[in-house]
Amino acid sequence: MKRTLISVLVGATLATASFAASAQPAKKDAPQAAGTVKLSDGVVKIGVLTDLSGLYSDLSGAGAVLAVKMAIDDFRAMEKGKAFPIELVSADHQNKGDVASNKAREWFERDKVDMITDLVTTSTALAVMPVAKEKNRITIVNGAASTPITGKQCTDTNVHYTYDTYALANGTGKAVVKQGGDTWFFLTADYAFGQALEKDTGAVVQANGGKVLGSVRHPFPGTDFSSFLLKAQASGAKVIGLANAGTDTTNAIKQAAEFGITPKQTLAGLLMFITDVHSLGLKATQGMYLTEGFYWDFNDETRAWSKRFFELHKRMPTMVQAGDYSSTMHYLKAVKAAGTDEAQAVMKKMKETPVNDFFAKNGKIREDGRHVHDFYLLQVKKPEESKHPWDYYFVRQVIPANDAVTPVAQSECPLLKK
Amino acid sequence: MFEMLGITPQALYSQLLVGLINGSFYAVLSLGLAVIFGMLNIINFSHGAQYMMGAFLAWLGLTQLAGWTGIPGLQVSYWAALILAPLIVGFIGVIIERTMLSRLYKLDHLYGLLLTFGLALIIEGLFRYAYGVSGQQYGIPEQLQGAINLGFMYLPKYRAWVIGASLTVCFATWYVIERTKLGSYLRAGTENPRLVQAFGINVPLMITLTYGFGVALAAFAGVLAAPIFTVGPLMGSDLIIVVFAVVVIGGMGSILGSIVTGLGLGLIEGLTKVFYAEGSAVVIFVIMVIVLLIRPAGLFGRER
Numbered sequence: 001m002k003r004t005l006i007s008v009l010v011g012a013t014l015a016t017a018s019f020a021a022s023a024q025p026a027k028k029d030a031p032q033a034a035g036t037v038k039l040s041d042g043v044v045k046i047g048v049l050t051d052l053s054g055l056y057s058d059l060s061g062a063g064a065v066l067a068v069k070m071a072i073d074d075f076r077a078m079e080k081g082k083a084f085p086i087e088l089v090s091a092d093h094q095n096k097g098d099v100a101s102n103k104a105r106e107w108f109e110r111d112k113v114d115m116i117t118d119l120v121t122t123s124t125a126l127a128v129m130p131v132a133k134e135k136n137r138i139t140i141v142n143g144a145a146s147t148p149i150t151g152k153q154c155t156d157t158n159v160h161y162t163y164d165t166y167a168l169a170n171g172t173g174k175a176v177v178k179q180g181g182d183t184w185f186f187l188t189a190d191y192a193f194g195q196a197l198e199k200d201t202g203a204v205v206q207a208n209g210g211k212v213l214g215s216v217r218h219p220f221p222g223t224d225f226s227s228f229l230l231k232a233q234a235s236g237a238k239v240i241g242l243a244n245a246g247t248d249t250t251n252a253i254k255q256a257a258e259f260g261i262t263p264k265q266t267l268a269g270l271l272m273f274i275t276d277v278h279s280l281g282l283k284a285t286q287g288m289y290l291t292e293g294f295y296w297d298f299n300d301e302t303r304a305w306s307k308r309f310f311e312l313h314k315r316m317p318t319m320v321q322a323g324d325y326s327s328t329m330h331y332l333k334a335v336k337a338a339g340t341d342e343a344q345a346v347m348k349k350m351k352e353t354p355v356n357d358f359f360a361k362n363g364k365i366r367e368d369g370r371h372v373h374d375f376y377l378l379q380v381k382k383p384e385e386s387k388h389p390w391d392y393y394f395v396r397q398v399i400p401a402n403d404a405v406t407p408v409a410q411s412e413c414p415l416l417k418k
Numbered sequence: 419m420f421e422m423l424g425i426t427p428q429a430l431y432s433q434l435l436v437g438l439i440n441g442s443f444y445a446v447l448s449l450g451l452a453v454i455f456g457m458l459n460i461i462n463f464s465h466g467a468q469y470m471m472g473a474f475l476a477w478l479g480l481t482q483l484a485g486w487t488g489i490p491g492l493q494v495s496y497w498a499a500l501i502l503a504p505l506i507v508g509f510i511g512v513i514i515e516r517t518m519l520s521r522l523y524k525l526d527h528l529y530g531l532l533l534t535f536g537l538a539l540i541i542e543g544l545f546r547y548a549y550g551v552s553g554q555q556y557g558i559p560e561q562l563q564g565a566i567n568l569g570f571m572y573l574p575k576y577r578a579w580v581i582g583a584s585l586t587v588c589f590a591t592w593y594v595i596e597r598t599k600l601g602s603y604l605r606a607g608t609e610n611p612r613l614v615q616a617f618g619i620n621v622p623l624m625i626t627l628t629y630g631f632g633v634a635l636a637a638f639a640g641v642l643a644a645p646i647f648t649v650g651p652l653m654g655s656d657l658i659i660v661v662f663a664v665v666v667i668g669g670m671g672s673i674l675g676s677i678v679t680g681l682g683l684g685l686i687e688g689l690t691k692v693f694y695a696e697g698s699a700v701v702i703f704v705i706m707v708i709v710l711l712i713r714p715a716g717l718f719g720r721e722r
Contacts, residue, residue: 055652058550190696217696221656223647227436230571250648258558258576259574275550279552284555
């Protein structure tokens with residue numbers, strides 16, 4: 001009996017502690033002349049804090065670390081060997097806010113990290129941002145999506161670079177309502193991101209004359225969605241909005257087909273990445289609308305960079321990974337232009353300078369930290385329309401930057417009201 | 419009455435049925451754990467990884483075998499995978515038992531738990547490295563596509579098959595262990611191995627095969643799950659914690675307990691999803707706490 005209890009206790013402890021954070025060894029730069037750039041401790045240190053083992057590790061994960069490394073290498077090549085010393089560290093935040101903030105504190109205090117990037121899941125982003133603010137270091141959120149990141153909880157040391165739920169809702173939500181999908185039921189992942197996505201999309205649906213019939217919140221991460229899907233089916237809504245991500249979305253799509261819910265009711269994947277479409281296949285996803293901040297096959301520039309990434313990673317980049325590259329490059333250029341790695345000076349330069357690369361044209365970082373850039377309304381191709389591997393989308397519309405960002409008047413960020 | 423609960427009878431029946439389907443997964447998985455714990459006193463933390471391996475083997479056999487061998491068209495069908503995957507994973511289990519676990523029987527439970535937990539991390543890590551976490555898709559076999567109209571819901575044929583297959587396997591296992599001579603050897607072997615050995619029965623072999631069988635059950639559940647869930651490296655770790663709770667509620671090592679609680683908790687979880695979906699992730703653990711307070715040995719467990 002005693003043995004039984006002990007084993008149960010240990011089991012439970014192990015389960016909660018599970019995968020311990022694993023920091024990867026830092027990659028040392030050869031000491032170089034810093035030139036005119038004054039660095040706080042002789043080196044610009046970039047930390048990639050991401051999901052290296054969980055359900056978001058395909059859309060971000062090792063690919064995110066690679067993208068940041070590519071940016072550092074390209075920056076060095078651009079400076080022809082005269083770049084200031086740059087170091088890269090990475091760690092797994094396991095999509096948990098407490099793990100993320102502890103790691104961030106350790107990085108800032110002990111390891112002198114100057115900038116933390118990626119931060120996939122809202123809970124980790126919102127946990128790290130105040131720590132960075134307190135220590136006067138920079139965060140660049142590429143993975144997480146909730147609007148509070150540049151809303152109520154915005155900080156002046158943060159950039160929200162790749163995408164947010166407002167842009168997703170405005171892209172996909174509007175497009176689906178226009179196609180006649182005017183009654184909605186939401187299947188929502190029960191945490192900050194899912195709730196924000198549901199709220200933002202619901203508002204867009206209503207603003208465009210649609211109606212929200214109800215919603216159900218499922219535990220995150222989930223495996224079996226049939227109960228929730230049956231509820232959605234019983235609601236009679238024309239559209240079931242999937243306010244979740246990763247394997248939660250792919251499982252829900254698969255099971256909706258099994259229960260005969262599709263094609264009678266339409267599914268709207270409110271956050272889908274190219275890795276999800278790749279996993280589900282075109283047969284299961286054809287015709288679905290989605291919104292992304294980047295598509296690798298958009299023009300020659302995006303194709304050129306993405307093919308380089310593919311050579312190294314064997315998968316095409318998601319928007320998060322492309323954003324990791326672009327934002328790191330923007331950051332390094334800002335450090336050079338500011339002549340220091342002090343957060344406020346670098347942030348000032350980042351906000352002053354427009355982003356012009358394969359990822360964004362004339363992108364601008366607003367006072368609240370939101371990177372204002374174009375988005376793409378995409379539709380998944382039919383299997384016979386796909387001409388080559390990873391040829392998955394039609395670009396149905398380029399959503400102008402200003403339509404994809406919370407209007408200043410509606411923003412809850414105090415930084416915008418100054 | 420249904421109006422009072424704010425739900426139509428149709429909706430309630432369909433949710434109960436969905437709960438039963440999930441319950442049958444819990445039953446097969448927790449049965450494997452119970453067999454292993456009951457006979458070997460090992461808390462098999464790699465059960466989730468072995469479940470995942472079963473699903474992955476089915477997927478590899480169907481889609482990758484032709485490419486590997488260079489023989490176009492060579493593939494293992496769903497039905498063959500249902501037999502082959504448990505055999506292969508069971509055999510791997512036998513190797514693990516012979517080379518590693520058998521050295522730990524004299525030590526505390528914790529060592530077995532830590533070893534199998536470590537193994538699970540390694541196995542999951544290898545699959546993640548090779549195939550990523552987004553997961554692979556495994557189609558529903560042709561014979562089981564479509565749905566049956568039950569009046570209150572469309573029951574996919576495949577889900578009906580899952581209930582039937584898992585209940586058959588569960589009760590066959592229970593019968594063999596509790597009602598046959600082989601089963602009595604097994605139970606005697608765990609009670610007093612030296613005495614049973616003295617009667618000329620090869621106890622170590624029996625123990626090895628039992629572990630192999632428990633592991634094979636996990637792989638069987640994995641193949642059953644492949645057409646429903648995304649086949650990915652983390653599919654087991656998402657499920658295993660719940661399954662451990664099921665085993666604890668049923669009583670560690672109790673065969674019948676694990677089957678009955680598996681099904682029962684599937685139903686309760688299904689109902690929670692109807693009335694308070696946010697609580698569906700914790701309801702099983704709340705029940706676990708209550709059961710441990712009232713009956714520390716579990717519902718069907720015996721005090722030792």
